[in-house]
Amino acid sequence: FYLTPPQVNSILKANEYSFKVPEFDGKNVSSVLGFDSNQLPANAPIEDRRSAATCLQTRGMLLGVFDGHAGCACAQAVSERLFYYIAVSLLPHETLLEIENAVESGRALLPILQWHKHPNDYFSKEASKLYFNSLRTYWQELIDLNSGETTDVREALINAFKRLDNDISLEAQVGDPNSFLNYLVLQVAFSGATACVAHVDGVDLHIANTGDSRAVLGVQEEDGSWSAVTLSYDHNAQNEHEVERVKMEHPKSEEKNLVKQDRLLGLLMPFRAFGDVKFKWSIELQKRVVESGPDQLNDNEYTKFIPPNYHTPPYLTAEPEVIHHKLRPQDKFLVLATDGLWETMHRQDVARIVGEYLTGVHHQQPIAVGGYKVTLGQMHGLLTERRARISSVFEDQNAATHLIRHAVGNNEFGTVDHERLSKMLSLPEELARMYRDDITIIVVQFNSHVIGACQNEE
């Protein structure tokens, strides 16, 4: 069984999406030029999600990747909802009031986000009312609180993450009279998702991360080479600080059971996540909700199962770590990707491949005949060879696709091997997950001119 190159391409490109920030008067005033994103499923259906949107009532752009586990319900919900929570957290008091008044009097709402979605990225229609009500409660509380202070992006991100996780948990506890929705909110709460979100506004880049996805900045050195700067901390067993944090939060008696086989309570890879109420709720609460829940839930061994050594919940939090970075002209792009990418490729290679892709063939030394004796035939051979070398770059119109091609198809020499690519992509569904994970990538390209100009102003 063998896939032809066009077949490989159609698989790789099925989910690709590109967005270019529109230009005004021939100039792009945003520090973001645009982004490319793509995902390649290993699970069926895929459990990763991605989101991108422009904030309309404040400045800035939001981009995020979400890696779901135990199903895709939680990742789906977070991908739909998190940006609204962040946007609302960033809104000034007056705008919140305006929005609330509009809802109250049934007027048209100010649009908060402009989404940039691939046709396959869907929103749940059924739950939108429920989600909206939770969000509205959140902004009503913000209005009541009215701290009067200007909103700090770091705080807004942290609040939004925590609030959404809290709402997910509450909705599952309260339930819903509609049986479909009732099952949905429980699925969301019992599955889990990590989130890695970037907020870009001018030269201010904030990365909020919960879990083991990662944000890497591509920096072009003066000599033209590429280096990678990681802008997030993985929340897993490899991160000493994270292990330390978990241990601090629980009695000494539990210490040896907290992390087993590099997993939280021997079960969960990421140490922070949305949903996963099995690691957050008390045993009583879990039992009550499961028993009163629909049959599907009751019949599900996974939801009924209580983690071993479960004494002092919660063991898990959705609170993100936020890193702030001032963008410089040499910061050319940002790669947000789920762990599916990072476990196959080193960040240094990622930065190089994307960097070389984005700058195109300009890097290949031009040929000059000069005083040499070259025949037309020789030149023709030389050019044909050069074309073949760069054609793998030209095949992709999307940096994320290009990266996936390398992640899946790279041989030991670091070049794409078509045979390998074909084999990896033609694996049957049940085997695919053994060889690779879902991969979701967003490559954000920065506008060095704008960033340079902003810097000079400051």
Add this chain to the structure above:
Amino acid sequence: AAGMFLRLLSDIQWRAANPKWRRMTSSRRSTSTTAEPHPVSLPAQAQVVICGGGIIGTSVAYHLSKMGWKDIVLIEQGRLAAGSTRFCAGIVSTARPVAIELKMAHYSNQLYQQLEQETGVQTGYVKTGSISLAQTQDRLISLKRIAASLSVMGIPCEIITPKQAVQLHPLINIHDLVGAMYVPEDALVSSANVCVALATAASRNGVQIHERTTVSHVTVQKGRVTGVETDRGRIQCQYFVNCAGQWAYELGHSGEEPVHIPLHACEHFYLLTHPLKEPLASSLPTVVDPDGRIYIRNWQGGILSGGFEKNPKPLFTEGRNQLEIQNLQEDWDHYGPLLSSLLRRMPGLETLQIMQLVNCPESFTPDMRCIMGESPTARGYFVLAGMNSAGVSYGGGAGKYLAEWMVNGYPSENVWPLDLKRFGTLQSSRTFLRHRVMEVMPLMCDLKVPRWDFQTGRQLRTSPLYDRLDAQGARWMEKHGFERVKYFVPPGKDLLDLDHSKTFYKPDWFDIVGAEVKCCKEAVCVIDMSSFTKFEISSTGDEALESLQYLFSNDLDVPVGHVVHTGMLNEKGGYENDCSIARLSKRSFFMISPTDQQVHCWAWLKNHLPDDSNLTVEDVTWKYTALNLIGPRAVDVLSELSYAPMTAEHFPSLFCKEMSVGYANGIRVMSITHTGEPGFVLYIPIEYALHVYNEVMNMGQKYGIRNAGYYALRSLRIEKFFAFWGQDLDAFTTPMECGREFQVKLEKGMEFVGQEALLEQKQNGVYKRFTMFILEDHDTDMDVWPWWGEPIFRNGRYVGKTTSSAYSYTLERHVCLGFVHNYDEKTGEELVVTTDFINQGEYEIDIAGQRFQAKAKLYPFSSLFTQRRRKDEVELSGYQRE
């Protein structure tokens, strides 16, 4: 062998090799050319200042001075022949699809041939001939069409087999060829030397040439050129000629009053090689392989080969830029596909050694045709630029036409296809030009099929109904930036197929347009005609009427509410414009002209109307949406919508009235159509457009209304024998020659432009006659379709060319329109064409080398008209070009 190459690259050395030039210039300049950069100071004034010392500028100077103008200064920022001219491939090729371009190239060839003898400057002229190769049948058809044009002009040419091609040029690989065209008189020249020869001759005739002088801007006062500012001082002048090549756009924009010259440069590459082991003969024909996108000529025993790649590299978008000039280097990766193509065509060249890959920018225009003529805003400001990489082929002829234009007021040929005024400010955006030339440059080699539309620079001007029509399946074409519907694809049809209807044969929209035509004849159709140019002319007193009576040949002193079809003629009686004019009130007129008249007509009115503050002319094109209701039921739809009787008694044809349609008031309704079918045109203030359209469509349901496009309109107007300006009519055609005497009121009691010429024609007869041809033995399904420009033969002898053609769904035959001349059998002199001459002849039309019998008619079929109409109004209504 490398000597010539060095000459190409080094002016200094080259000058030394031309003692005649040095002797002449030094005697004029009184000092040696090498020591002093500016030996002679600029004159304070001159009649003409030409900017640009390339082949174009020197050709203009040469021809002006030949025609007797002596007070001419030519200014060049660097050295003569140092720009694109120096790097030019030097191929003089007459195989051009556009007739006027073909004539220019033919003249250039004749001029260059005798230039060496005339001036004593070696031009390197060699008559090598050229072979154009066809890899496909469609390409062969297009070559056959060109061959037909060449033959009737008396230019030898021949369609040959691949085997014959290889006999002419032994290096050609013919395995993938279906045929070729051989033009034995095409030539090669050294373009730089031709340029210097022209300069030499001009200089002898008194033209002053100043090198290393830069024009900073041109000064204009009261709409007239007054002088030129240079880095060496000011020259007062009456005429300025912008021949600045790829810098012409910038130069045009440098003055206070910008002159828009839409062109944009692209990099252009060609390869030079060392000689072959057995050097190629300098007489070996040039090979053009358009399907392979390349041309190959012999050069110094080796070859010179360039081409037009699919992915051109535009440059100087932001203007002249030193960095970009420095970066103009060999780009082998970019040239790669052309090299593959070259080796495929001539595999024997594999072992040939490379000398250099030359990168020489060429300027391209939005429609692949060069730019010639006078600025619409600054009188005396002439332009000749944008040669689309054919500067050498066109240079001689283009210079001649422009010189005639300046000296005589108009060239000796119709150059409207090249006229600067076919463009406006709207084609002047750099973004537009950059995108468009990236499409145009590859097109140089693409197959030119009928009804081709540009893909870039679209959706610039649109009707307010654009989205509505688009949603109903409209397919679009563009005219002067305006999107117009070709036809509507019915739901369920395969769209992909329709978008690829590029063929010389029956196109796949055939049945779609047929259905639209049928609906126009039997029920009612709506066509959005908003693109047409609309002017309002009014005055406080009688000035408007008086001036229009002078400018137009028909009588405009008609009762208020009448519509008059009339030509706007030049002194020779030729059509500068063809329009309908409605008298809105005693003192105001509403004038409708073809879409691409917007700039030309405006300039003509500005130049010919008296400078009178009581008289106002306003361009209201953008204010109105025009909907044309065509068909026998149009009257029913409109009367139901307006609660007004619309029958012929209440609303006779050629009548104009403001009325309400639906809720909208103030809709200007005219009982004219552009096809001869009964119907109305509604001029709707744009804010009402959607409303009126919706009302018309809703009300029209019961009468079977549907949308229609321009292809249906075109078929209808051609089968009715309606001439359209810009296609059938031009500045060299008078009303007398196209059966429109009735639109000329010689006795209207007032003098008007062109009156004398028309009187003379009336007395002496005409020398060409607009005629309609019905193709007899043409198989619509199987034969190549006529387009325009096909030669017409009468009793086996060439008498003229067609100007437009269409399939008539009513006659179920092809109809061609064209002009018949009467050339004396012996002398070739043009004789009077009489009705008898037309009627007593056997006609044939040559379509791509195949002749079809045709029946000639001077009047349309009366049976085509379902309704009884006023005697002359049928022809009256046909005035517009599609």
